Amino acid sequence: MSHILLVEDDPRISAFIIKGLKSSGYAATHEENGKVAYAVAKAVEFDLIILDIGLPGIDGFTLMQKLRAEGITTPIIMLTARDSVSDTVQGLESGANDYMTKPFQFAELLARIRLRLADRSPGSDAAAYVLQAGDLSLDLRTREVQTAGAPVELTSREFALLETFLRHHNQVLSREQLLGMVWGMDFDPNSNIVDVYIRALRKKIGEGRIVTVRGTGYKFQ
Structure with a gap:
């Protein structure tokens, strides 16, 4: 199991990400x-760090520079409310592997986490980024989905939902589990999201691929 360090001082955002x-x-x-x-971060070997810029103590830029100076190469995804080009450049030049601006969808953060972890895996190659089930394939890098060789256009949320099913092939997932994995937050229990x-995903990849297990x-089969 990969171990991730989240450095974030906003309790609402941190609770959302941790969950x-x-x-x-x-x-x-x-x-x-x-x-x-x-x-x-110096004492524990993490697989990935999610790092906010505006922090008490020392800011995220300084923290990252100190870690890199110590020879710590753990992948870092920076989170910030800033969206200027200069902040993006500073973050990447300071040693960040990726950069996301708040607000963001958890599904996108999750996709970036998986890509950074795949990059870190020994001997990883193009095949490591492709999830396959029969004639259906999903490429994590290019965000391309194909069925029987034909491209399928998915929204970012549909892509995240399909990725979740492919990673849990033949496993029954409850609505609550799917909400946590794809949306990363609670919804009204009466919501049918x-x-x-x-239903939308079935229309695009084939009605018989996702089976309803009553109750x-x-x-995904």
Whole structure:
């Protein structure tokens, strides 16, 4: 199980991310203070770090520069409310592997996490980025989906939902599990958002691929 360090001082955002990470099968450690996070990142070998820029103690740019100076090469995804080109350049030149501007969808963050972890895997190649089930394929890098060699256009949320099913092939997933893995947050229990997206996905990839397990959830087969 991959272990991710989240450094974020906004309690609402951190709770949202931590819940989504755990629902997606990752171990997660959360720190709010930049100085504390620096010490923790030096003491524990994490697989990936999600790092906010505006932090108490020391800011995210400084924290990242110090980690890189220590020879720590752990992939870092930076989160910030800033959206200027100069901040993006500064983050990437300071050693970030990726950069996301708030607000963001958890599904996109999750996709970026999986790509960075795949990059870090020994001997990873193009095949490591492709999820396959019969004649259906999903490429994590290009975001392309094909069925029987024909391209399928999906929204970002549909893509994340299909990726989740492919990673849990033949496993029954409840609506609550899907909400946690794809949306990363709670919805009104009376909401039918999962059902709506599954109906849309079925129309695009084939009605028989996603099976309803009555009273339990859904299964990709």
